[in-house]
Each structure stands twice: as C-alpha cells, then as structure tokens.
Amino acid sequence: MSVLVVGLSHRTAPVALLERVSVSGDALVKLLHAVQQDACVAEVMAVSTCNRVEVYAEVDRFHAAVTAISELLSIHSGVPMEQLSNHLYVHYEDRAVEHLFSVGSGLDSMVLGEGQILGQVRSALKLAQEQGTLGPTLNELVQQALRVGKRSHTETGIDRAGASLVGVGLTLAERVLGPIQGKRALVVGAGSMSALSAATLQRAGVTDIVVVNRTHDRAVRLAQTVGGRAAELGDLARELAQADLVISCTGATDVVITADMVVAREMFLLDLALPHDVDPAVRRLPGVTLVDLESMQDGAADAETDDGGRAEAVVAVRGIVADEVAAYLSAERAARVTPTVVALRSKAADVVEAELGRLVARVPELDGRVRDEVTQTIRRVVDKLLHEPTVRVKQLAESPAGDHYAEALRELFDLDPKVPRAVRSIERIDAETSKKEVGR
Structure with a gap:
C-alpha cells in the first residue's frame, strides 16, 4: 500500500474552476465513501478549501487509483473530465508525504504561511475519522503533518511573513478606503473564516462590527466576541447600505449579496467564499470595489511587503519539511x-x-x-x-x-x-x- 494525492489548487486551476469542483457537507461525505469503495483504495481523506481540493488515499495500484479518483472528482463536482484533467496534479509515495507536509506548513497556500490551512487539514482529518474512511496509515501521516505545520509556525516567521487572506484583504481595502479605523464593517457568515475576519477587524482597530448570519444565534455569539452586534439575515440589504467594508464567507451554494442590494457609493467588499457570495455584477456599480479569491491571487503578493523576512522564513520551513519527511519515511520503511x-x-x-x-x-x-x-x-x-x-x-x-x-x-x-x-x-x-x- 502507498499514499497517493490527486487534486487541484490555486496553483494549477483558475478560481472559477475551483469554485465548481469544491465540495462540502453531504457532497464531501459522499465523495469520501465513493473513493473508499473503489477496489484499489483502502483509506481516504479529502481537503476541500477555497484554495484547493485534494484527495489523499492509501492505494495498492497507482494508475488504477489515479483514474478512479479523477473520475469520481469529476462525477461528484459535475465538471467534465476533459475540463478537469489538465488542472489535476498527482503525488505518490515520498512526494505525497512531502506535499502534505508542505501544505500543512503553509508553503503551498495562496498567501504564504497562512495559519488557516492547519485548521482545515484538522477538520478534514476529523471528518474522515467520523466517516470511518481513515485507517492507521493516513491517520498517522496527517497527524504528523499537523505536528510539522505547528512546528513550522512556531519555529519560523512564516505566519508573519505571509499574512492571512483576511489580512491581505484588509490591506487592499485600505488602498481604497484609507485607514479602516472608524469605518463600519459588516461580516456575513459566522463560520471559522468569518470568526477570523471579525477578530482581524477588531485587532485592526475597527470598533463598529456587525455580523449577519442565517442562524441568528451564531451571529450573536460571534458579535459578542468582538464587541459588535448581530443582525438578522433579512436585514442584510439595510446593513449593506450602512457598511463601508464588507467581508462575506458563507457556505451558501447561491449568491448571497446581489447587485440590487448594494447602493452605488464608496465601499469595499471582500468575498472569501467558494462558491462566490457576492454577485460579480456588483463591480459595475460606481464607487464599489469587489475583491474575491480570484483577484486576490494578483493582489496577495503585492500586499506582502517583508520580502527578506519572507524568503528567510521559506528557507527555514523548507528545511523543517525536508528533515521531517526524511524522518517519517525512514521510520515508515523500518516499520515495514x-x-x-x-x-x-x-x-x-x-x-x-x-x-x-x-x-x-x-x-x-x-x-x-x-x-x-x-x-x-x-x-x-x-x-x-x-x-x-x-x-x-x-x-x-x-x-x-x-x-x-x-x-x-x-x-x-x-x-x-x-x-x-x-x-x-x-x-x-x-x-x-x-x-x-x-x-x-
């Protein structure tokens, strides 16, 4: 048995395609079980985020497993293979281990060193454990990847060298709005990314924060943590009319913020959802700036300014990853x-x-x-x-x-x-x- 990774990320596919391939909730559970039921697959875990969709599996046949997993990604996402295949990458055995350790350390993220990926990998591990699709091989490998990621963030400046997606988004917002202190911010959603957004806004000096979410109780809890207030989803249009800065990241499958909800004036909208929360037509409104994951790919590198520190941190983390990969593979071969x-x-x-x-x-x-x-x-x-x-x-x-x-x-x-x-x-x-x- 050997470890195989089949996936696509912001490095290999446009955000529009990632948006279509991204799976969550019941669809992700169905994908896990469908992959595990293949004859050449023993264990499986899937990481599906705004930056990547990857299937990790323990397999006994390389070519058959690659074909099966690729086809199942196509079936469960609804994206035809001819559109998907050119954007897929495959890592096997040693390279699969190195890739996962690099992902966990933030080296493969859209924004270098962002810490969200550790939580996302941990969530993927938990889901696979709950669904019974994980066995000892992948469990130990992913646990080790989490330890490597934590070590990389603790021992280097990788998380400081590369700001989070939210941090980069706020840097871009200040280019439009000027200093964001004193601005009114609206956070749409109450999940982990929304919580990070609200906390980042508070640290940046924003004191007027409103949280809107489909489940009002969750909006109330998040708003309380940052000294803000919660509003009902039905009041979203009214809150949009009063906000200077909007950050949206929900799990909705349809657009949450439509063009007719937004008043044409100076405001900045940051859409971190996949699929999109904000109707792209909003961009045509005078004074309104919309930044989503696709446009952030261009702005992220410009928003990071500590080039020397970033390069030093990358070298340090790559060294940690290389050492940890060698140690893991050595122990794994000895165990065999x-x-x-x-x-x-x-x-x-x-x-x-x-x-x-x-x-x-x-x-x-x-x-x-x-x-x-x-x-x-x-x-x-x-x-x-x-x-x-x-x-x-x-x-x-x-x-x-x-x-x-x-x-x-x-x-x-x-x-x-x-x-x-x-x-x-x-x-x-x-x-x-x-x-x-x-x-x-």
Whole structure:
C-alpha cells in the first residue's frame, strides 16, 4: 500500500474552476465513501478549501487509483473530465508525504504561511475519522503533518511573513478606503473564516462590527466576541447600505449579496467564499470595489511587503519539511520490515522447540539440569545467529530500496509475516532484540 494525492489548487486551476469542483457537507461525505469503495483504495481523506481540493488515499495500484479518483472528482463536482484533467496534479509515495507536509506548513497556500490551512487539514482529518474512511496509515501521516505545520509556525516567521487572506484583504481595502479605523464593517457568515475576519477587524482597530448570519444565534455569539452586534439575515440589504467594508464567507451554494442590494457609493467588499457570495455584477456599480479569491491571487503578493523576512522564513520551513519527511519515511520503511523480522524469529523459535521436542523423545532419561542447559545453549546459538542479520536488515530498511532486503529475507526463509503468531509476538521480539543490542 502507498499514499497517493490527486487534486487541484490555486496553483494549477483558475478560481472559477475551483469554485465548481469544491465540495462540502453531504457532497464531501459522499465523495469520501465513493473513493473508499473503489477496489484499489483502502483509506481516504479529502481537503476541500477555497484554495484547493485534494484527495489523499492509501492505494495498492497507482494508475488504477489515479483514474478512479479523477473520475469520481469529476462525477461528484459535475465538471467534465476533459475540463478537469489538465488542472489535476498527482503525488505518490515520498512526494505525497512531502506535499502534505508542505501544505500543512503553509508553503503551498495562496498567501504564504497562512495559519488557516492547519485548521482545515484538522477538520478534514476529523471528518474522515467520523466517516470511518481513515485507517492507521493516513491517520498517522496527517497527524504528523499537523505536528510539522505547528512546528513550522512556531519555529519560523512564516505566519508573519505571509499574512492571512483576511489580512491581505484588509490591506487592499485600505488602498481604497484609507485607514479602516472608524469605518463600519459588516461580516456575513459566522463560520471559522468569518470568526477570523471579525477578530482581524477588531485587532485592526475597527470598533463598529456587525455580523449577519442565517442562524441568528451564531451571529450573536460571534458579535459578542468582538464587541459588535448581530443582525438578522433579512436585514442584510439595510446593513449593506450602512457598511463601508464588507467581508462575506458563507457556505451558501447561491449568491448571497446581489447587485440590487448594494447602493452605488464608496465601499469595499471582500468575498472569501467558494462558491462566490457576492454577485460579480456588483463591480459595475460606481464607487464599489469587489475583491474575491480570484483577484486576490494578483493582489496577495503585492500586499506582502517583508520580502527578506519572507524568503528567510521559506528557507527555514523548507528545511523543517525536508528533515521531517526524511524522518517519517525512514521510520515508515523500518516499520515495514518489522513483521518480516518477527516472522523470522518466530520461525526460528518453532524450529528450536521442535528439535528440543525430538531430543526429549529420543533421550527421555536425560537429566533435567542437562536438558535445561542444552535448551538455553541452543536458544543462545539461534539468537546470536539471527541478531546481526535482523539488526542489519532494520538499518538497511531505512534506505529508499530497503523493502528489497526484507523481500530477500522472506524469499530465503519462506516467511509469512502476516501469520497471527508473528503479529502477536511483535512487541516481545522487538523488546528482546533491543535488550540484546544494549547488552552487546
């Protein structure tokens, strides 16, 4: 089994296409189960955000899995394969691990180092766990990616070098409105991105914040955290007429803010939703500026000013990712050979017990003390003969071609590393081997 990633992101596809491919809610759950039901897929998780749609899977056949996952993305998004295929990327085995660690560290985000991706990956992990589509391989890999992402943000300035999408949006807003302190802000939605938006507005000095959401109670709770007020969704047009700055990010599938809701005057609308919350026709209104994810791709780099700090942070994070990938792959390769080592020792133990049984049958009058001494001697001889090759094969297994050494052992000794006895014995054998290594 190997890890495979099939997806598309802001780096490979226009936002308009990402908007069509993006899946959430029940559609995302259906995609997870559809992928897992494919014969060559054992585990699956999907990350679907405004910047990317990626399917992570543990598979046993590369080409068949790529084809199946690509087709299922097409079916569940409604985007024909001929429109989708040119924008898809595929990462496999080592490259899949590196890609996920880079994503979690913010290196692959539209805005460098943004911290939202960690929460998005964590949500994807939780959903896959709840739906039962995750197994030990992907679970451990994603957990490690989250740890790598946290380490990257803690040890470097990557999150400071690249502002969040909201931070970039506010920088663009100030180019239109001037200083945003003293402006009236309207936040449409009450999810995680809306909460980040409201908090960012408050930190920027905006004191007049209104929150509108389909579920009024959630709007009230979010508004209270930033000292603002909540309004009913039915009052959205009235609130728009009084707002200078609007940030919208809902989970709606249709447009939330239409052109006839907006009064032609100086105002700035930031649409962070996928699909769009704001009707693009709003751009034609005099004085109104609309920035969405597509236009932010051009403005994000300009909005970041600390070029030297950004470059230094990127180098540091890439170093962390490279080290963590190497460590993960080394441990994973070593773990693959462990069942083979256990099976070898288990088979040797069976041979020893069988021969001792024959000895007792042939020489029943053998003194008990002598019998114990003979037993210990035979076991010591077998352990010493097996010690060096089993330690060595574990070391060799950490190399990229390490699986070949385990395969050679299985062929030479006719081993089945999946036998129940070998699996049950794994911890005992590893413990005994470790004690012998320490004693040498």
